[in-house]
Amino acid sequence: MNRFTPGRIFKSRGRQYQILGTKDHWTRDGRYVEMIRYQSTCAETCCGRTFRALTTKSRIRKGQLNKRCELHHAPGIPIPVKKARKKRPKAHVKKPTAAARLAARRERALERAILAMQRVQRPSYLD
Numbered sequence: 731m732n733r734f735t736p737g738r739i740f741k742s743r744g745r746q747y748q749i750l751g752t753k754d755h756w757t758r759d760g761r762y763v764e765m766i767r768y769q770s771t772c773a774e775t776c777c778g779r780t781f782r783a784l785t786t787k788s789r790i791r792k793g794q795l796n797k798r799c800e801l802h803h804a805p806g807i808p809i810p811v812k813k814a815r816k817k818r819p820k821a822h823v824k825k826p827t828a829a830a831r832l833a834a835r836r837e838r839a840l841e842r843a844i845l846a847m848q849r850v851q852r853p854s855y856l857d
């Protein structure tokens with residue numbers, strides 16, 4: 731039993747593959763190559779379909795296998811890694827101190843006093 735024995739399950743670049751069998755293949759220049767049939771599940775998160783593909787032994791050794799089905803085939807594009815969501819720090823709400831509340835109240839009182847003064851000083855013809 732070698733690594734290309736049909737039924738053999740192996741991992742490549744974090745994904746699981748299964749060898750289905752071999753396929754005889756002759757290159758255009760007449761060389762014989764034994765191709766490997768394999769299957770895996772599509773890496774696309776919304777898909778997950780089982781797909782089958784054909785490759786060479788050297789591509790398996792190099793880990794150059796399809797990660798996606800025919801539909802989502804996108805060689806060279808890495809699978810999006812789920813990033814841990816950064817928790818956004820809550821806006822720190824400071825409870826006003828008694829002194830701050832008093833100061834605010836004083837300020838409002840002052841504003842009201844100024845407004846009242848301005849109203850008094852307001853010439854009557856503007857009314």
Ligand SMILES: [Zn+2]
Pocket residue numbers: 772773774777778779798799800801802
């Ligand atoms: Zn897919």
